[in-house]
Amino acid sequence: MTGLRLDPARRRRSVPARSGSVPARSGSDPARRRTGPARFRFDPARTGRRLLGVLLLAGAVLSLIPFLWMAIASTHRTGDLFHSPPPFLPGGELLRNLARLQDTVGFGRVMANSLGIAVVHTVLSALLSAMCGYGLAKFRFRGRGLLLGAILATMMIPLQVLLVPLFQMMASLGWVNTYQAVIIPFLANSFGILLMRQGFLDFPDELLESARIDGAGELRTFYGIVLPCVRPQLGALVIFTFMTQWNSFIWPLLMLNTEDKYTVPVALNTLTGLTHVDYSGLMLGSLLATLPLLVVFLLFQRQFVAGLLGGALKG
Amino acid sequence: MAVQTPAAPPVPLPAPARARHPRRPRLTHWIFAGPATVLFAVFFAYPLGASFYQSFTSTENGRTTWVGLSQYARMLHDPSFLDSMVNTGLILVVQVPLMIGLALVLAVLLNQSWLRFRGTWRAVYFLPAVTTLVAYAVVFQVLLKTDGGLVNQTATALGLSPIDWLNDPTWARVALIGSMTWRWAGYNAVILLAGLQSIGREQHEAAAIDGAGTLTTYTKVILPQLRPVVLFCVITSTIGTLQLFDENYTLTKGGPDDATLTPVLYLYKVGFQQMDFGYAAAIAWVVVAVIAVISFLQFRFFGRERKR
Numbered sequence: 001m002t003g004l005r006l007d008p009a010r011r012r013r014s015v016p017a018r019s020g021s022v023p024a025r026s027g028s029d030p031a032r033r034r035t036g037p038a039r040f041r042f043d044p045a046r047t048g049r050r051l052l053g054v055l056l057l058a059g060a061v062l063s064l065i066p067f068l069w070m071a072i073a074s075t076h077r078t079g080d081l082f083h084s085p086p087p088f089l090p091g092g093e094l095l096r097n098l099a100r101l102q103d104t105v106g107f108g109r110v111m112a113n114s115l116g117i118a119v120v121h122t123v124l125s126a127l128l129s130a131m132c133g134y135g136l137a138k139f140r141f142r143g144r145g146l147l148l149g150a151i152l153a154t155m156m157i158p159l160q161v162l163l164v165p166l167f168q169m170m171a172s173l174g175w176v177n178t179y180q181a182v183i184i185p186f187l188a189n190s191f192g193i194l195l196m197r198q199g200f201l202d203f204p205d206e207l208l209e210s211a212r213i214d215g216a217g218e219l220r221t222f223y224g225i226v227l228p229c230v231r232p233q234l235g236a237l238v239i240f241t242f243m244t245q246w247n248s249f250i251w252p253l254l255m256l257n258t259e260d261k262y263t264v265p266v267a268l269n270t271l272t273g274l275t276h277v278d279y280s281g282l283m284l285g286s287l288l289a290t291l292p293l294l295v296v297f298l299l300f301q302r303q304f305v306a307g308l309l310g311g312a313l314k315g
Numbered sequence: 316m317a318v319q320t321p322a323a324p325p326v327p328l329p330a331p332a333r334a335r336h337p338r339r340p341r342l343t344h345w346i347f348a349g350p351a352t353v354l355f356a357v358f359f360a361y362p363l364g365a366s367f368y369q370s371f372t373s374t375e376n377g378r379t380t381w382v383g384l385s386q387y388a389r390m391l392h393d394p395s396f397l398d399s400m401v402n403t404g405l406i407l408v409v410q411v412p413l414m415i416g417l418a419l420v421l422a423v424l425l426n427q428s429w430l431r432f433r434g435t436w437r438a439v440y441f442l443p444a445v446t447t448l449v450a451y452a453v454v455f456q457v458l459l460k461t462d463g464g465l466v467n468q469t470a471t472a473l474g475l476s477p478i479d480w481l482n483d484p485t486w487a488r489v490a491l492i493g494s495m496t497w498r499w500a501g502y503n504a505v506i507l508l509a510g511l512q513s514i515g516r517e518q519h520e521a522a523a524i525d526g527a528g529t530l531t532t533y534t535k536v537i538l539p540q541l542r543p544v545v546l547f548c549v550i551t552s553t554i555g556t557l558q559l560f561d562e563n564y565t566l567t568k569g570g571p572d573d574a575t576l577t578p579v580l581y582l583y584k585v586g587f588q589q590m591d592f593g594y595a596a597a598i599a600w601v602v603v604a605v606i607a608v609i610s611f612l613q614f615r616f617f618g619r620e621r622k623r
Contacts, residue, residue, distance in 0.1 A: 049429060056424055060439045063501060066454045067442060069465055073457065082463025084471070128351045135347030144344075147352060154359055158558045158606065160579050161599040164369060164592045165362035188354035218343050247448045249561045250579075254587060265449035269565060272453060279457055286450035297445045301438065305505055 067290075074284035081279055093280065101281045104274075105267045106259055111288060113179070114263040117252075118245040121183045125245075126238050129189055130230070133196025134222060138208065151190045159186075159251070167254055181255045182248075182263070192237050199233035200226065236306040243293055264289040370596035379593075386597035396598065398573040399581045402488070403557060406577075407609075410492040411552045417496065418503035418548065423533065425504065426511045437505060444502035452565035455494040456481070484574035487567050491575050495562060499555075503548045510544030511537065546617050550610050557606050578602050 073081050076091040101107040136148055166185055175181040203226060211221040227234070249265040256262055262270070268289060271282050297304050345352075373382045390396045424430070425437055443451065458465045459480040467477035480490045514537055522532040538545075560579040563569055569576035569584070578598055586595030 049427075052424055052427070053430075056430075056436065059421065060436065062497070063440055063443055065465075066451070066458060066497070067446075069458060070450075070454050081457070082460060084463070084468055086463075086465055086468055128354070131347040132351035135344045135349075139344035139347070141344045144348075147348060150355070150360075154355065156607065156610075157359075157363065157603060158554070158579075158599075160558060160560075160582060161366050161596075161603055162359065162362040163583075163599070164586050164595050165365035166358065167587070168365075168592075169358075169362065184354075185358040188351040188359070193351060218346065222347070247561075249449055249564075250583065265447060265561075268449050268453055272456065272565065279460075282453055283457060286447070286453045289447040289450040290445065293445045293447060294442075297441075298438075301434075305441075305509065 129192030
């Protein structure tokens with residue numbers, strides 16, 4: 001992961017002289033531009049760049065429109081959304097939409113459920129992944145190869161295969177419509193374990209030995225010395241896990257069946273199924289559903305991308 | 316006697332050595348690897364086995380009977396299942412190449428050194444991938460609403476006739492493919508971009524010195540090196556497509572006329588609306604088999620460097 005430069009701007013700062021793709025330098029060279037009648041000369045490289053820039057801009061606008069629409073629509077009345085022309089500026093209905101959303105599905109509770117479930121799941125899952133990854137990376141024991149192979153194999157199996165037996169299991173445990181039914185079954189995360197194991201492999205054994213010599217217990221060594229050293233991987237994993245759990249839909253949909261337990265995706269799904277769909281409320285709900293991920297993304301862009309790249313590298 | 320004298324000061328090496336290198340308790344590793352292993356056994360291995368067994372059974376009136384391969388045979392004559400496979404195939408053939416192609420173009424553009432504010436561009440293109448899965452399907456549902464949806468309003472303003480996006484079988488597929496591409500193209504582009512950035516600037520320069528144009532540099536030098544990353548994107552997108560549920564469940568519930576039905580959505584309906592657990596399990600295992608075969612083929616044909 002370290003070999004990858006996730007932040008292009010950083011590299012540009014460090015190698016300013018070399019920026020500019022080689023065959024196409026002439027366009028940006030001020031000395032060339034000043035030479036007489038060449039002002040109106042057709043410069044293919046320059047035109048090409050302009051064209052690509054426009055293309056890029058168009059794509060960016062397409063990327064952003066649904067977001068903008070989501071934000072604008074959540075501040076208008078449903079009736080006004082589908083008039084021609086549609087509203088282009090924010091309106092004044094945000095609070096009323098919010099209140100209605102609270103009335104229909106208790107959206108505050110729903111957000112709290114989602115947040116609580118995602119945080120607890122993420123903390124436990126990341127901890128388990130780190131511990132298991134450490135066990136696999138730093139200890140030799142009988143069955144290690146088998147365990148590693150099994151973990152790799154689980155990555156190939158889609159969750160859908162487990163749905164029916166897991167559902168029956170939850171039913172017989174009496175866990176249907178409980179938080180633990182959503183939190184616990186997918187705590188052990190093979191992607192996370194492999195990611196953490198990769199991080200621990202580089203950790204020097206000598207350091208472990210000296211910690212043991214100094215009398216630190218195994219768990220203290222792990223939490224006090226080893227874990228802080230893999231903070232980048234752990235950060236990436238935490239973000240990745242949080243996002244996965246926040247987005248998780250099919251399993252909570254099966255498990256949770258009263259409004260007081262709903263997570264955000266399940267609540268949104270319920271809203272789309274009503275006879276009179278409250279579109280502006282729905283858009284506000286979608287906006288609120290996206291907001292936490294957006295905040296995490298904007299704050300931790302590097303770890304965010306690193307998390308999703310974890311699988312792409314070292315493969 | 317005399318021989319023993321040199322060793323007389325009893326150097327107490329062995330004992331302290333043992334104290335300084337205490338033997339690790341035999342089971343320490345299980346403190347670390349144990350909890351996850353137990354969870355895997357309970358919530359993964361057991362249900363996996365159970366579902367495999369279930370796929371050979373049938374439950375009627377609360378009684379489970381062994382029916383051999385008949386659940387699997389049922390699929391061959393089940394129009395809904397066959398439709399779901401056709402739809403998935405269509406998405407695989409149209410959406411995945413479209414999206415990966417778009418992502419590649421984007422990644423190459425975002426990797427251009429003349430581009431200013433590259434971090435911002437990258438973030439903007441990545442944003443769709445940050446939307447909550449269900450939320451983005453909901454937003455597209457509203458954007459694509461037949462009367463008054465933003466897309467149809469734009470179409471009308473441009474002089475085109477409005478389209479019944481989510482109620483016409485063909486257009487519903489287009490809508491699904493379009494919204495999936497919106498969500499995932501930037502995501503794949505960022506992965507590919509990271510791959511591109513790990514290929515040094517020197518390679519571009521070396522190719523230029525050898526007289527290669529920009530296009531040749533990319534097709535002959537850069538893209539072949541990007542092959543593993545492209546493969547990763549293709550395989551994850553393929554698996555994602557074969558497991559598609561959230562998007563079409565929210566957008567169209569698989570309709571109209573099963574036009575956007577996928578195997579996972581179908582197994583959800585079979586298992587949890589019709590409570591036909593055996594059949595649902597069998598469908599799930601067919602999905603697993605298809606994923607395994609397709610991933611293997613992709614790995615086989617695109618994974619290796621072509622020999623000259």
